[in-house]
Structure formats: structure tokens, C-alpha cells
Amino acid sequence: MQEDVEQVASGAEDPPDQATVRRAVVASAMGNCIEWFDFGVFSAGVMTTIIGTVFFPHDSAGSATLKSFALIAAAFVIRPFGGMFFGPLGDKLGRQRVLATTIILMSGSTFVIGVLPGYDTIGLAAPILLLLVRLIQGFSTGGEYGGAATFIAEYAPTRRRGVLGSFLEFGTLWGYILGSGLVLLVNLSLGADRMHAWGWRIPFLLALPLGLVGLYVRVRLEDTPAFKELDETGHKASSPLKETLLHHWRMILNLIGIVILLNVADYTLLTFMPSYLTDNLGIGDVAAQLTTIGVEFGMLLVIAPLGRLSDRVGRKPLLATAATGYILLSFPAIKLMQLHNPVTVTAGFAIMGALLVLMLAVIGSTFPAMFPTQVRYGAFAIGYNISTSVFGGTSALVIDSLISVFHTNYIPAFYLVVAGLIALVPILLIPETAGVSIKNIATPRPSGSSRLATASD
Template sequence: MSAEDTADAVDQLTDRRPGTRRPLLGAAVGTFIEFYDFAVYALTVPIVAASFFPPGDAAVALISAFAVYGVAFIVRPLGGVVFGAIGDRFGRRRVLMLVLTLIGVATALIGVLPTYEQVGLLAPLLLVALRVAQGLSAGGEVTSATSFALEHAPGHRRSTWITTVVAMSAVSSIVGLIVVLGLGAALPEAAFAAWGWRIPFLLALPLSLVGLYIRLRTDESPAFERAQRRKALSATPVREALARNGRAVFAAFALAAMSALAFYYLVGYFPTYLQVNAGLSRSDALLSNGVALVGFTACLIVAGSIGDRVGRLPMIRIGACLLVVTSPPAFLLAGSGSVAAAVAGQLLLALALCVFGGGSYAALLEVFPTRTRLSGAALGYNAGYALFGGTAPLLGSVLVTWTGSQYAPGYYLATVALLVLLCTFRLPETKETDIHA
């Protein structure tokens, strides 16, 4: 019997039946915690600006706080390279443990940082350092978690499983919103601004411990184990992904750029936009955003199941078209000053993004083989999120200031959607791809 025949026999005897839900839970719980940590920063940006930056010019402090928010996205590609290579060489599960530990510690430390009033310029420098740690973690988390879910999922449910994991990013934003709103209601405004805002950050540590426990109880990806038995792992997955899968890396970049811009407008920019530009109170802005995120969560999983039936490309192209058409009206509605209109505008954007995500989140992983999946997807995905997701809140504020139009971010989003739509005509259909190759 040849070595290849032996490997085939071992595969048949040891491969676990796909579809058990523990790997899905293990992937989803980490994504929940990762994005909870990002969400509480976005939800407390006005207080972060006042606490960590020089007083005097509120607009400059706000833009500075958004710039620090974007720092985590700038370093995400580096995190993707480092953790992606670890995942392709040593296993998905190992990366999932490492990144969850890093994000929990970094976020909890933000909750105990001294303010600008206490230590001067050291305060924003420490904040930037911890945001860098969060960014490195995020660079490895998302593609590792979604790849882990993809490689465990039944073949006809891959998009559903992946969109379930991604939906946890919105659920975590909802939970972060509830925590911030609840504390804001329970505490006097001065107390919340002085110390109450720290509590959501400190909660990251116990949440991470729960996530680590769940991930410890999950098995390694069957696709990785098969490649390991066959000695088919890459010694240099990052280099190989760039050399052999360059077109796939670009496809992942384009799909991620669209998702990142729309998603971080929704979770990272709208809570502040509604307060500063639409004149809503903090509670009304956060509540309306929460309603939109609930809609996004439910509809994204439904869109993923539709993507499993009709394919990835129809969902991607229809979603991109919807984003072209609906982005300016979404900002028009959200900026009108009415709570109901704010909900409607955000829901309009969320639903269009769900349709796009029903195909894109699976496709950007399925275009890669097992041996370079984490590295290749992380390169494209994190570059897209760094350039378009991390800059979304900052660029949104700058566009409004420069143009004098509070609807300018919507036109920018529509333009990006149109460019991504054109790129999809070079994208293959991946619904029937053998992901174990």
C-alpha cells in the first residue's frame, strides 16, 4: 500500500462527521468577545476623547479618538500575517486560543488606564499601545474563527455557519450597547463619565475566560488534520499565498473592503453620527443603532442560508447593487433628526449589507486551499478592513466637515460598492468548491 493509500485509509477511519455544533460555538464565542471589545470603544468615543486627549477643542479630540480607533485596523494585516501563518502551520485551534487571550487582556487594561489629566501625553500613548494589541488579535481572530467554522461545517451549510459566526460581531455590539446604556441610566452622568465607562472594558476579561474554556473543548479542524496527516502543510504559507493565490488575495480584499466600510459605518460611526450630526440624544442614538443591529443579526444568518442554496455570486452582486442604490438614502434618513428615520436609515444599510454578506463571507475563504487559507484570507481580509473599516468613522467625520454635507459618507459608500461590484465579474463561484483540497 502506498503512502497516499495509507493516508486515504486513515482519513476514512479518523475524520469526524461534520456538523457537530461545538466547533460553531467555539468559533462564534471568540468573535463575539473580539467585537464586543471593539464595540465598547466605539460606543464610548465621546468619553474616550474627553478622557485621553487634551481639553480645549472637542472636535479635534473626537477626531483623535476616532484615529486611535483606526490604529487597531492599521495593524490588523500584521496580526493576520503572524497568526495566519501560525494557523496554517500549527493548527487553527492554537490561534483561536492565542488571540482570545490577547484581546481579553488588552481590553481589560484599557479599563484601568490613567487619564490625560492624570498623566498627560502618556495617557493617549498607552491607549494607542493597547489598541495595537487589540488590532493584532483581531487580525488573527476573524479569519481563524470563520475558517474553523468553514472546515467543520456540513458542505451544504458552509455559508450559514460562517454568517452565524460573523453575526456574533453584531450581537456583541448589541450587548456592548446594552451594557453602556444600562450603566448610563443607572449612574449619574458625571459618575459615568468619570469611572462608569471603564466597567464595559473590564468585563472583557471574564468574558475571555469563558471563551477560552469553550475553545479548549473543541477539536481541531478536520481539513487541517487531513493536510497534516498527508504532510501537505506549507512551510511558508504567507509567501505561498502571495505567489500562488494572488488573485484570491485580491478577491478577499475587495469583498472585505465592502463589508468593512458598511459594517463599521453601522457599528462604529452611526452612534456618534446620530448624536453629532442628527442631534439625537445619546440614548436615542444607541437605541436606534441597537434596533438596526438586531435586524442585521437575524437577516445575515437568513442571507447565509440563501447563499447556500443559490450560490455566492448572486448574493454578492445583488448586495453590491443594493449598497450602491441605498447608501445615500440611508444617510438621508438617518440624519433627518427623527428616531424612527434613524432606525429606518440604519436598517436600510444593514439589510443591503446582509445580502452582500450572504455570499461574500464564505467566498473570501473558499477561494483558498487548506494549506494557505488562513494566511491568504487574512492578508486580503485585514488589508480591506484596515483601509476601509478602520478609516470609516474617521473618514466619515472628515467628509462631513470638509463638504459641509452630512450625507457625504453615503455617497462615498455607494462609490466603493460600485467599484466592488465591477470586481466581482472576475470572481469564481465557490459554492461547490472542495475546501479540503
């Protein structure tokens, strides 16, 4: 990390020092960490069952796990609206102000879940309040990821954007490990009865201190050099949302296509798989969580080197390898997991994780560079959240429902293969962004073609 931040942001008239660049990376990654801390907590095998039984009538239709997955999916319905609100706002007012707002909304919402009374206390108001909190959380998350990726990309030097951008997803993986690891620790320490009675609240409550740390780091930073230059020269878009939809819809469609695979893989692996291992494959809660955490930790170790590799060979080779891998290896990976041997279960899970980390390592540097500074935050947020809402947040719910309908545990593999086939097309169509100055990306001409200037720094 130290050597990565010693470079200065490319093209800035008054380059930030290495400490500022380092804080920009940490500030951006903290938001992702908090978002995925929530998913790590909410999707842990034992937690999905508890949430479903604590907040819903005990005799209502559907399993407790399915109810929890429905809550996860509900939060994603609102995300595109958050992206359309916060994204253009970030292009108009600045990245830093909006990101300070989204991080406190996200962490505060997770904290509130930890203090909500259950169905036995307030009846139907319990699931209604929980749904409301999840919607607020989804709305704020819709403005988080696009802004955080933009923040890192606009601070990073062109030739180091890949490795610095990979730290955004480093935050994702750490957040998930912290969340699921904390659930495991609390569960083992308290036992099933106390965990169900009150212990489940502890991980949710700890989200607020994490959010306050992230807020502190973010408010101490100035806005990005690229946005400050845009603001000082008076070149900001007068109507960012209109310009985004009018001139950048083709590239947004490409982004949506790639994000289909990214999020189907991401949420299948991190949100659905823990419960799949326990409910469908009969693996114990502790073993399932240890498998998940172990693979996630392995992904942590390789994500920065892969980001550095993308600075040398390009982003598209890694993205294309991931898409092809999911097309060819999803069924073998699921087959290995169904052998019920700890080694084969871990091997199958690791195959899926290895393909996912190829994408995670480069999306933080690829997606922001697909759009010019004037609309970067908004275009990224809109495209990313539309795709995430439709195909990401619903993955666990759809897969679990299809397994119940078709009575086959190969549904996750089928879902991943289809997503890989879809994503491979836009991956091949988008321009290579490695070595391209993020400040020199132009608004497309009326024909839809775009100019990408090679960085001189």
C-alpha cells in the same frame, strides 16, 4: 442551530459528532463576539466623547469624538502585520493553537483599557499607553477573523457551509449589541457625572470574563479535520507565506476588493453612525443607541436564514445584491435619516443594515473557500486585514473629517457608493463557492486559473 450541526464535516475520515461541530461554531463565533463587543463599547456615542476627554489634554486640537476615531483607526494600522504573522502561523502550526492565543490577547487588551489611568492622573503617558494597548489589540485581531472563519468552514459540511458560516457574523452582531447595550445600561443607571468619572470602565472590564469563556471553549477542541488530514499526509506548505504571496495574489486582490465594501459598510454603520446620529443629526444619545441596537437585533433574526438561502442559490447573488443596493440606495437612506423623524431615521438605518446583513450572512462561507487548505488561514488573513486596515478602520475618521471639510452630511452615502462600485467587479469575477468541497480547492496553475471541484457529499 440544532439541525445545522447534525451534519458531519464533509470528507473527513473520522467525522466529528454534532456536539463537536456545535462547539466549533460557538468557539469561532466567540472571538468575533469579543472583537465587536469592544467596538460596541468604544464607538457608542457617549463613550467616544468620554474616551477623548479622559485620555487627552482638554485644550488639544480636535474634538473628543475625532480623537476616539483616531484611536480606532490606529488599531487597524497594525492589523495587516497581525494577519501576516498569525495567518501563516495557523497554516503551519494549526488553527486551534493560534485562535487560543488571539482570543485572550483581544479580551485582555480590552480589559486593560478599563484600568488605565487618565490624562489628569499620568499626563501624556495616558494617550500613549492607550495607543499601545489598541495596537496590541489590533495585532491580535489581525489573526482572529481569518482563523475563525477557516475553523467553521473546515468543520462544516459542504452543503451546510453557508448557514453554519453565518453564525460567525451572528457573533459579530451579538458582540456589538452586548457592548453598546451595556454602555446604554450603565449610562442610564449611573447618570452623566458618574459615567464620566468611573462608570465608563465597567464595560471594558467585562471583556476579560468573555475572553476566558471563549478560551475555555477553544482549548477543548481539536484542530479541524481538513488541517489534521493535511498534517497527517505531510502536505502542509513548507513556507505558507511565500506560497500565499506567490501563487494566490490574484485571489487575494479579489478578496481585498470585496472587503472594501464589507468594511466600509460595517464600520460606517456600526462605528461611525452612532456618533453621526448624535453629533451631526442632533439625535439624543439614548435614541441613537436604541436605533442602532434595534436594527442590529433585526439583522440577528435574518442572518442565519440568509446563510441557509446562500446554500441553495449561491453566495454571489447575495453579494451582488448588496453591492448594487449600496450603489442605488445609500443616498436615499441618508436622506431619510436627515429628516429627523424617529421613523425615517430608523428606516434609513434599517436599509443600510439590510444590505450589510446580505454580505455578513455569506462571507464566512465565501472567503475561506477561495483558497486551498495549505494557505487558507494566511491568504484570508492577509487579504482581509490589508483591506480592513486601509478602508475599514479608517472609515469613521475619514468620513468625520470629510464632513468637517465639505460641510455636508451626505459624505457617508458617497463613501458607500464608491465602495459598492469597486466591490461589484470582484464579486462578478470570483467563482461561485456554494456546493464546492472546501478540501478540493486546488492551488492555481501558473496562469492564475484555479480548479474548483464540485462536492460529492
